[in-house]
Amino acid sequence: MFMMFAMTSDSVGEIIKEVKVAFDVTNAQASLMHSLPMLGIAMSGLLLGFLADRLGRKTTIIIGLSVFGLACYSFFIANNFVFIVSLMTLSGIAVGIFKTGALALIGDISSSTKQHTATMNGAEAFFGVGAIIGPLIVAWLIHKGVPWQYLYIIAGGICTFLIVVAVWVKYPVYTRNQDDSVKKVSVRQSLSLVKNPYALGFSTGAFLYVAAESAIYVWMPSYLVCDAASLRATYDCYTGGAAQTLAIYSVTAFFILRAAGRFVGIWMMSHFNWALVLMLFSGAIVVCFAGGLMGGKQVALYLFPLTGIFMSVIYPTFNSKGISCFPKHQHGSVAGVILFFTAAGAAAGPFIMGLVSDANGGDAKYGFMVATVFASLLFAGLLFNYLKNPTQRQLEKIEASEYGAA
Template identity: 70%
Template sequence: MFMMFAMTSDSVGEIIKEVKLEFGVSNTQASLMHSLFMIGIAFSGLFLGFLADKFGRKKTLILGLALFATSCYLFLFGSTFTFILSLISLSGLAVGVFKTAALALIGDISRSTKEHTGTMNGAEAFFGVGAIIGPILVAWLITQGIHWKWLYVIAGTLCTLLIVLALTVNYPQHHPQQKQPVRLMDSLTLLKDPYALAFSVGAFLYVAAESAIYVWMPSYLLCTPTTGEMGYSCYTDSLTQWFAIYSVSAFFVLRALGRFVGIWMMQRFDWTKVLVLFSFLIMLCFIAGLMAGPSLAVFLFPLTGIFMSVIYPTFNSKGISCFEKRQHGSVAGVILFFTAAGAAVGPFIMGVVSDAYGGEAKYGFIVATGFSILLFVGLLYNAIKQPTRSRLQIIEQQEYGTH
């Protein structure tokens, strides 16, 4: 499921190029393909995350998948840019619904908070695989003369199979001790909880830094045009030039591989120490890549994928694990809201700052480096003070029966 929607969400860069040609829209208009999808996820996460707690994981998950499949199939009938944007928005809403249900379900099937983190890394690893497959599939479709919309038809078909599978699986039954009905206001109240807010802000900072890599790194690595044509000709070494061309792919591959390794790591090491070490290495790569310029950044920026790999799944897992299972859908929605906000706001701010300084992407990366510094400082505080330790121990005993 995570792989399926990553195939569409992380292919948006390739699709935007085709949309600009097909509909004759500007860069700003085409960027709505990304922004509206993220806004849809953010809205759904915050205002619909409670559905998984109110109606159950299975019903909510199937509802979200059905909405996503419908939006995918409708791409075949779209002939205007406005219609395409409406489907993009609908698919974002659908992702928010089924992802919050899926994240809550991970808590139901886990036997401890540590196992929860390992399983979350596994799920996000498949998201990483989808992020690799999607752009390759779009490129292949285009070279074969097949319209890019068929990517969504393929995703819709996979989604339909997932619905059939979801209908046949027996879901674990969880009966909350508190019988009070779940409401939308319960989800919004979580915005005031310090644990939910802290992990949500962490997710925002992480995603803002991560999106800098796959959104703006190609622009930063481009050679300064001397002949009126941008490219990678300034990299005289063939290996460096190859890395510049495939830098985003290298980042996604390293991120996916790192998440599979994260399943093993999070079962054996203290998560707070792993995150503070990896966030420090991310910050170091950003700073060194800025100071040394594109010739070194071409290696350092993609390398951040291996260090970023475990951070977001662990934020998600530990943030959700700080609450009772009956609230997992709601808190997953709150974290998802900040995640989508980071993916939408981070690259936008970077673009505005870059434009303010003559359009050079390096100024946007100064902003991204600031995000990485704030992320490291927050995780360093977390590792030293251990503010979640007592809360996680209580939930461990209460929800998982572990002492």
């Protein structure tokens, strides 16, 4: 599921280049192809996240996958900008449903908060694999003269297979919290979690991280072209064939490094202080962003994709530790809250970067300046988290009550 979602969402930077030419839209308008689906994920995560706790993980996942599959197959008849963006938004709503179910399920199959974090990194590693596959499929389709919309037809086929699997697979026994039996109460309880300091803290971190990360896969392809005035420009400003190849496949290189880092993160989060790792890695992201801006395209060509290594473990750990601060019967709801802020960051970040870039002649460099600010705020927050360790007592409490270990 994570891989399928990533195939579509993380291909948007490559798709935007084609849509801008086909429909003659601005950077800000094209960014809606990313921002509106993320808004759909945000709202469904916040308002429908309780479904995983009320209906159970299995039912919620099947509902979400069914809606996602319908949206994907509808791309077969999508032939205008508004229709395309509408379908992307619908798919985002569906993702918010099945992903909260999947995130809650991770808690059901974990035996400790530490294992929860390692498992979350493993699930997000498959997201990283999908992020590699998706842009490659889009590039291959365009090279062969096939409409990029067929990426969604392929994703729809995978989704159909996943629905069949979800129907027949045996899920862990889940005991529904009786207090959540009324929809109105469940929504209110989900919204009340926003005020919880643990949910709000990790959600804010997720917002800042995703806002910074999205700059890479949304705007890096536009920033690295040699002629900023034309997205059809070649990459002949880079010296050597290897550099030109890296420029063409920079997003893929980023996603390969991010996926590799997440698989390593399964081991890393089981052996090292998670707060220290996140603080150091967020600082490295700031260095890479600042160095890429000061050194220009020739330096950014290497530093921007390199951030994939440092970004790899941040979001899965935010998700895991944030969810692990709550009892299991609230995992779906709190996952929805974190997902809301995640998607809000993914929606707001690229859109703000697009506006800033348009205000400065359309140069994506100015958007990356905004991304550097987001990354700097993230580092400041993670530095505080490492020095003060505000979640230690809560995680120890949940470890004892929910997983049976002190």
